[in-house]
Amino acid sequence: MISLRNTFMTVYKGRLYPNYWDIIALFFALAGIILLAANAKQMSAPYELGQALPISLDPRYLPGYAGRTILRMLIALFCSLLFTLVFATWAAKSRRAARIIIPVIDILQSVPILGFLSITIVGFIRLFPGSMLGPECASIFAVFASQAWNMALGFYQTVRSVPSELKEAADMFHLSAWQRFWRIDVPFSMPGLLWNMMMSMSAGWFFVVASEAISVDSQQILLPGIGSYITVAIRAADVHAIWYAIFAMLAVILLYDQLFFRPLIAWADKFKSEQVAQESEANSWLVNMLHRTRLLRYIGQHVAIFFDACVNVSLLRSRPKTHRTIDRKMRYERVIAWVYNIVLISAVLGAVVYIANFTFHKVPFSEILKVFGLGLITALRVFCLIIICTLIWVPIGVWIGLRSRVAEFVQPVAQILAAFPAYLLYPLVVFFIVKFHLNVNIWVTPLMILGAQWYVLFNVIAGASVLPKDLLQVADNFGVNYWLRWRTLILPGIFPYYITGAITAVGGAWNASIVAEVVSWGDTKLVATGLGAYITENTDSGNFLHIALGIGMMCILVLVFNRLIWRPLYVLAETRYTLN
């Protein structure tokens, strides 16, 4: 079984308290959001789009739609990979770049992706007027944003942790930066990067589905895909079509798991840097099958030769250093340092002035207060959800995790459930709320964590299944039972795993609030009070300044909660409760 302890949500370790680079990064992010929103406002509606294909509810078209959804996903994944390799490497190699890139990425992680989508989409439409390429790009960008930050932070951390003796060996044998990147940095980070990619991708299904159908400024844009299919089905109140969509999605995720996820993880085992052979290795029937075919071996050889040639192109080979080149480099260094400082300081000043202008002149203060209040309501929802989720899934997860037979069976199922975009299930819940006239403000809440709760479950299962057998036997031996057993052994043992799961779940819930607080079924539209609903409603009506305000507020709230609650807990888990 694949170990799940690799943290999915990359929590940037190190500091507990924000330093001034974080603040600078926050200014940049907020100024960027406002800038995009202000520009979006200036564009005249209606947008010129190409002729959109009408979405048919005929299930025969579903495979085609699913294909389009998958394609978007893969393009986004490729872009994220490129972004990661370029920016994370840059940050890892240059301290100057890292001081800006890393805090910015860290803060971008807490920007609500779907809210951001409503701003970026206008920009993309403008970039490709008169075609559907704009919305396509926006949708891909949303998925990209859900993956890239995570992957980049993870990659940055692993590249930085390349053992010093490997670095010295590379120096000693005169590897050039290019050779070093492909021979050391990338292989060393490969297991973590692939794991991160695959987990990001399973989270990405939610965003790809939710971003296919979006209404901006009272204009509904539908991209062919499963997400649009279900939107049309909701509008038509067609229960059958919704079930078709759910099954199609499940099939897609199962295929993705078997044909993509598992083979890649199994392959990445090769790069594990442990010097000792492991007893249990990740397995994939596909990889085993491919290993034994002659054709693939043949192709593999040629790929290896090609890769070899790329790594060793003479243009990017190292040259012997002399004192003169070093002197010249030092002189350049000084110039760059000056330019860097000047650019940075002016950019920070610009961002501060811009944000101040926005908060004091463009939006009334009462509006800011109101949005803050809405934010607290949504925060309360998230808080209650995580508690309820914990009370339900921790005991169940522990029960499963301690029984390896059951865990073997449940673990992959939970993983697939986590990948399944809960967005597709919303109509079913809404259907119930409407039918039984339930309180919208309360009953919409569970939607937010519908998809994210599985992260808590499978992390707890993973934690419980690696509790050391000898500790459990000691507990048996001394008759440590019931609450005492939980308090002294089980809860501390699973704590790091639980925290990892909870952080992921909370992040997911904040993101989902944008689609979960406003839901509809046929002509009925249910709106709960909260920041997510605020953003969605303003997106519908095209009020871009208010969108920016909503997103900025959510971003700040998520950041504050992360810094005050989750990061300290994570650090505590890492320092005190990690077994071995």
Add this chain to the structure above:
Amino acid sequence: MQEIINKISETTTKSPIIEVIGVQKSFRKGERQELLVLQDVNFRMNEGEIVAILGKSGSGKSTLLRIIAGLVAPSAGIVNYRGQPVAGPVRGISMVFQTFALLPWLTVLQNVELGLEALGIDRDERRERALKAIDTIGLDGFESAFPKELSGGMRQRVGFARALVVNPDILLMDEPFSALDVLTADNLKSDLLDLWQNKKTGIHGILFVTHNIEEAALLADRIIIFNSNPGSIRAELKVTLQHPRSDLDPRFRNQVDRVYTLMTTVPSGGFTGDHPRIDIGYRLPEASVAEITGLLETLNTPENNGKMDLPDVADTLMLDIDELFPLTELLEILHFAKVSKGDISITEEGKAFVEADILERKKIFSAHLKKYVPLARYICDQLNRHPRHRALEENFLSLLEDYLTEKEADRVFQTVIEWGRYAELFAYDYNAGVLNLENPN
């Protein structure tokens, strides 16, 4: 006779391969302070020599090796390689690492090819030369294995093959055998000597760092003995025995004894009096109470009668000098034993300590700790002065960091905590990072 004279004049007139002139190295610590690691190191390495740099761990000998390799820049001074100043890793100098530093995702063959790749040698020639190097070093049949499939000894052979395949002029080795068990290490050493003597490799000199005295005496033509704090050259010793040397040969034992003597003799201008006096920021040796008690018990047995030869101690207790010297140092600091000229002898206090029962031992230890270890005394004073007899660890750590690196400060602090706990001088709460006088409850 004439031949010998010719040979001598040849080596002395020839310019050295490596020349280290006035090298210093200090690390910046914080804004204002600098920590001196190497002080005024001068030596030269001649054609055809095997030179060992011998010193305790943390004496800066590895840093010196890295400066020579061009991996680390010196703060002052210069390193010349064949008359040219070293400004970065030099082609012609190759290195073998203590932890092998193999890339786990590459096969043995690919690992060996790595250095050739960087030189831009084409694929076919690369393969041919790598296979030859693998052959020479005795790794035949393992070409397609991954490092994780190999034993430690075989991994280090890959390290050697990788270093030799680029036809280096000089081979540097950073404690190359210390991660291996004794038998494997011996086997590898004799294979290396064979290669060296048969001139199969084209290497013109080997410089290696070690903390193992016998290893240095076995391999080297010249041993450079290093001082700690800051690292500097204490003495130089020529070993003129013929290869292969046997560690049972009395002349060999004699060499080892000389090294021990050189390493334990107080240099002139050092501390005065019988026992070392240390200050509050002294880099306390990493030794546990159980270990020094064990050593004292061995000394105090009737057959040893309170006095032993250090090489014998190392042999009997199976300690290498990195383990042995911290123990003898602590014993000296606490006035439990005295070391001079390669011998260690127990003192009256040491005898009293080792012959007492558990509780009495704690009392003696506690008294000596307060008397002779200023840091322990300072901690006690601070705790006594505080109204609730508590103190934060940060206070002491930041004090130590004025003298030591952050890592070493932490290590020294943990060491003194362990001694203090044993002596029941103070208690320590790990989670809160708080020291107090009382034991909990």
